Structures are given as C-alpha cells and as structure tokens.
Amino acid sequence: MRLILFVAAWFLCLGAAQASTSTPAPVASPTRLDHILLWGRGIDQVTSIMAVKLGFQVRPGHDPGGVANRYIRFSDTSFIELLGITRPDPKFDPGMQEDQQVLKAGPGSRSFGFRSSSLDAIHRSLQAQHYAVTPFFSGPDSAKPGWRLFAFDRAPLSSNTFFIDYAANYAPDQFDPANAGDYRVTREHPNGARELSSIWLVSSDADADRKQLEKMGFGHAVPVKLPELGAKGFCVPVGPTALLALQPDGTGLAEQIMTSGGPRILGVSFGVTDLGRAQRWVERGYERRLVTYRGLSGESFLAPTQDDLGLSIEFHAMQQRSSPCAGAGL
Known part of the structure; x- marks a missing residue:
C-alpha cells in the first residue's frame, strides 16, 4: 500500500504522471512500459545532469510540500519523472519515506509503471490470481479526466510497480491542446x-x-x-x-x-x-x-x-x- 500512496500522491498533487493464464486475462492488451520515478540529490542537481551532461530537455513540474518534480517526455509518450527534496523538512508520504530510506537519501530509482488501456481487465486478472492489488485511484480531479492507476500492497517484483492509463485529452505538461507544435517540441531533445x-x-x-x-x-x-x-x-x-x-x-x-x-x-x-x-x-x-x-x-x-x-x-x-x-x- 505504501507504493500506491507514493504514486497516487504524486499524480494527485502534480496532475502528471496480457495475461496468458487460465484466469480472466487481457491477452491482447496494448501494454507498454510508461515511466520511472528517479530521485536526485536535489531537483536542480538532477535537472542539471539530465540537461547539461546528457542532453535531455527537462520540463517544469511542481513543488508541493518540499519535494519537487520535473519531467523528461519522449515522442513515444513515455517519460522520466525527476524528484528532489527542496527544503529541510519535506512532507513525505509513506512511499517517499521508504524510497529515501532504501536509497539512503541518495540518487536512484525503485519504482516504474506499466501503461495499458485495459486496466480493468488486468486488475480483475491479477485479483483472480490473488495478487494484493489496490483499488483504483484517479486524478487530477473529477472535473478533468486525466489518469487512472492501481498498484500493489505487496510488490510482486524486486522493484515497485504500478499500472496506469491516461484520458485521450489529458495534457500533463499543461500545453495548449490546440498547439500541436508546442506538444511536439517539448518531446524533442538535443541528444536525439x-x-x-x-x-x-x-x-x-x-x-x-x-x-x-x-x-x-x-x-x-x-x-x-x-x-x-x-x-x-x-x-x-x-x-x-x-x-x-x-x-x-x-x-x-x-x-x-x-x-x-x-x-x-x-x-x-x-x-x-x-x-x-x-x-x-x-x-x-x-x-x-x-x-x-x-x-x-x-x-x-x-x-x-x-x-x-x-x-x-x-x-x-x-x-x-x-x-x-x-x-x-x-
């Protein structure tokens, strides 16, 4: 449950973010890897490394409670979410706290997401196999459909994971949906x-x-x-x-x-x-x-x-x- 608190809190605050068994399974589900959550020693430090040393374009995020985020988005719709502490007394949710303890307040990543348009079928399939899946969480708010996700109370893999999907018109980096040029440019990077x-x-x-x-x-x-x-x-x-x-x-x-x-x-x-x-x-x-x-x-x-x-x-x-x-x- 700690992972879902971490992931859901970030998406709620920030407005971002096939089974082949005998149980009900979304065999034809168009599932792919979506993104990772990457902690830096600080948000400006990790931004500088990604932009200056590696040649990525980093997009703005938010800073609720002393833990800021920024984004690196790609033309295949995947992304990296950068995280960094910005004040001495940040407000961690349990997932953030666990990450910081395991990473020893250093840089690294322990969580990643699958994206699928068949979340309900996947959720049912995993439940039927007795996985400890959480209920669905959604955001950023009821008036503006954005994303839905679920995770696990007990991580089935060696790193934490969750399943997520997005509404067709969701704009997580606040671009104008009428301006396709802006959308395209934010997904182009100097390093190619x-x-x-x-x-x-x-x-x-x-x-x-x-x-x-x-x-x-x-x-x-x-x-x-x-x-x-x-x-x-x-x-x-x-x-x-x-x-x-x-x-x-x-x-x-x-x-x-x-x-x-x-x-x-x-x-x-x-x-x-x-x-x-x-x-x-x-x-x-x-x-x-x-x-x-x-x-x-x-x-x-x-x-x-x-x-x-x-x-x-x-x-x-x-x-x-x-x-x-x-x-x-x-």
Missing part, C-alpha cells in the same frame, strides 16, 4: 532521444522476477547477458518495450549495486535518432571518451551516470525490430 526502449531491474534472483512477470501475463522471456554491466537474466517483451530482469554475473556494476544498495532499477535504455550526436554530447558533458558496443538494441553506448543518478543510462540507435527482445539470447 525519442523513445524509452527498456527498463533494467536488478536483484539477487532474476528468475523470480521472470516467473512473476510470466504469471502477470508477460511471458516469452529470452535469456540474456550484459557483459557491460556484469549481469545476466531475462529480456521480457512488454508491447514495444522490454523489461530486463537481471542479477549479477561475476564482478561488475550489477554486483556493486546489489552489494551497496540492494534491488532497484539498474538502468534505462533510450533510442536516439543520431547515436554519434548523443555520444558526442555525453562525452562533452562527462569529459571522457566513451566506446560503443553491440547491445540488445543494436549499436549502443553507456553513459557514466551511476555516481550522479544512481542508475545507468544507455543510448542506442533507433531501429525497426520485430520484437523488443529480438537482439537478446545467450
């Missing part, structure tokens, strides 16, 4: 990022996450290794996106993160229109040379963001794929 392609979870047991995802309706997992992170596990397709359930594979970044901080979101991958431009931008921002490698989504490079953001950011060249896990496989 256009899409969220994958979210990477890390835990001590990737197979446990895989089994839970399959039970929830997200099957067809493909075994995968990520030598750049010292990790192995599974790539699970979620509509056009992929959820990676990983665990440490020898020494490397995944082992370091598990040793120092425990299960969380290890990284996020974004498709860009010009990989060379994105690489040059990040190299200037971090004043170091970076190398590319052949990743799950083709030619990629890893930005050195763990110390700054508490998670890794991968950029890859956008490409047409038959499946978001088409590049996976041991």
